[in-house]
Every structure is written in C-alpha cells, then in structure tokens.
Amino acid sequence: MASPEIEVLTQALARLPGLGPRSARRAVLHLLKKRETALVPLLRALELVNERLATCSTCGNVDTTDPCAICADPRRDQRSLCVVEEVADLWALERSRLFPGRFHVLGGRLSALEGVRPEDLSVDRLIARLTAGGIDEVVLATNATLEGQTTAHYIAERLEGFPIRLTRLAHGLPVGGELDYLDEGTLAQALRARRPID
C-alpha cells in the first residue's frame, strides 16, 4: 500500500528491540506527519552518530569518541576498574551513577553452548591494562547467571598474582538476573556489598 521507501523504513524500525511491526508503523506515521520536528531530527542524530561511532580502544565501550567519554574523564577514579560482559551492562551501571571508576567490556561471556572461548573475550587487553599499572581494584560485574559466574571465576584465575583488590558484585542479584534489566536499588545494594573473590 505504501511506497517501497516507506515499507523499508517501517521494516528497519520494526527490527529494533522493543518495536514490533505495529508500533513501527505508528512510528513511521509519526515521522511522516512531523517531518521537521521528528523525522529530520532523528535523521540528523543518526547521521552524526554514524559518522563518529567508535569502539573505545581502551575499554570496549561504544561512543562517538575514542577514548570514550568515560575513559577520557579525568574526574573518574583511575584506580578502580569494573569488568562487565557487554556495553549494555556498562550503560546500566553508568545510569545508576554508583561506580566512580572506569570499565572494561569483555564483549561476552564464556559459553560452551554458544562456543564462546576465553580468546573471544578481551581478557588479554584487561591484563595489559593491569600490567600497565595504576589500578588497585577490579570489580567483576558479570551477570548472576551460570555463564557470568563461570566467566568471573576464569578471570579471577587469570588475574592471580596482580597486586589488586579483586571483588565481585554481592549476591544480592536475583539468580539468573541480567544487569541490564535490574532496577537501580538492586544494583546499588549489590555494588555496596561487593566482596573479595574467594
């Protein structure tokens, strides 16, 4: 019914998480009707982000600068590092504004099922950061899933011998819970009660 261009736009929006075909159609109609206040601003924002999108070569965050805004911020605690599985987890912790240090994004979690091996995660780069020195504490903030905990144990082993305080988020996280879905209160409690790796 609509032109091919509008169909393609509807499909591109429908593939975003949280939007289905129906809400994508509503969104497209909104964009068409509010060209100057909705369509053009969204287009310009996407252009700018696409132009500048970069993966931080220090921590693995995605941002429009490399190093990312967090790594480049001199007010962040340089001595404390929080290790997360995914960029989404970094953003979840960052939204809570609870962690004053910097991050390290592993890029996944060990998984026999999904065939994710240690060399698929940025563990070597984490060790390089620690070897470079200046870091006192590493918080392992992997998910409270079996795979997340396996990953934490693996990293704890690899980091043995470094003169750091190695902690992980307290088991206040609901079992099977993924960081990105937790409310701020739960995250806050888990972070406050973080404890040394056994």
Added chain:
Amino acid sequence: MASPEIEVLTQALARLPGLGPRSARRAVLHLLKKRETALVPLLRALELVNERLATCSTCGNVDTTDPCAICADPRRDQRSLCVVEEVADLWALERSRLFPGRFHVLGGRLSALEGVRPEDLSVDRLIARLTAGGIDEVVLATNATLEGQTTAHYIAERLEGFPIRLTRLAHGLPVGGELDYLDEGTLAQALRARRPID
C-alpha cells in the same frame, strides 16, 4: 555518561510513539552494536523517505510520490471514495485490504474543544473531487466517536445534491473506538455492513 550525540539520538527515538526512554536506550545500543545491519539501513531509509516525502495533492495521504501510490494505481476503483479523518485511518483500512477504491483524508475531525472548524478540514477539496465527476459512492469512515460522527453528519450535509451513494461504516464499531486501533475483523464487518446516511 554517553556522548552528546548519543544522548540526542536517544531522545529523538524516545519521542516516537511506543518508545519510552528505556526502550530508546535499548534501541540505541542495538544501533551502535549493529552498525552495518541496523544503524546504516535505518539511516538510509530515513534519508530516502525524507528526500521524497510528499503529501498527495489529490487525497491528502503521505507517501514518497504525488499523487500517492493509491491514487496513481489504475487498478483501484475510481468510482468509490472513502473519507477518513487522518492518514493513520487510511493506513488502517489499507492494511485490511478491504476497500478497493480511493481515499480522501480530511486532516482531522470537527471539534469545538480543540477549535477545529469546517474550514480546517479538506472538505472543499472533497467537493471539488466530486464536482470533477466520475465518483459514484462516498463512504464516510470517520471514527465512531462523537466528534467523528459530528464530522460525518456535517460532510453528509455538504454533499447533499451530489448524484452519489453516500454511506457510512456500520455501527459495528465499538463506541469510542478509533479505526486505527481496531482489528481487521471488526473493520471488515463494519465495511461490509455499511449503510446509506439517513
């Protein structure tokens, strides 16, 4: 936490209907992580639509051509016209594939509350289309709301004297229901049972 460019993009997405701040953040993360398969296709689709976006000068539909794909389609029944309040209603009817004719978008509904007067709707253009001839039937498919029904009555008065069959959607529509929210079955029933304006 994120760069200004990413914040602006998140806000632009959060303003779309059906997306809130939380789902907008998820959508942005998805776009950043899937640059080639999500961000770039969405960007290109928006560019193309923005470049070609046009309001059909015949029926008031929004499309990437003028006349729109519906008005330009020779297989559509040229003798039958369906009058709707908004482009969203046209799209809802079009999805049901039940109406073989063409459309006329009023651009709203009469509303004392919102200060919408007859001259704010494209009624004169509707009359011009009828005066030009070739149209046998007009289906008034305004919403089953008080304002929609008032609008239908007003248009029916204005169209008196034209040699047309004037119908409106059957009262199978739920009271207060808006076309764009109805399932296809309800729309089909209402369209099948359409009856002449008293």
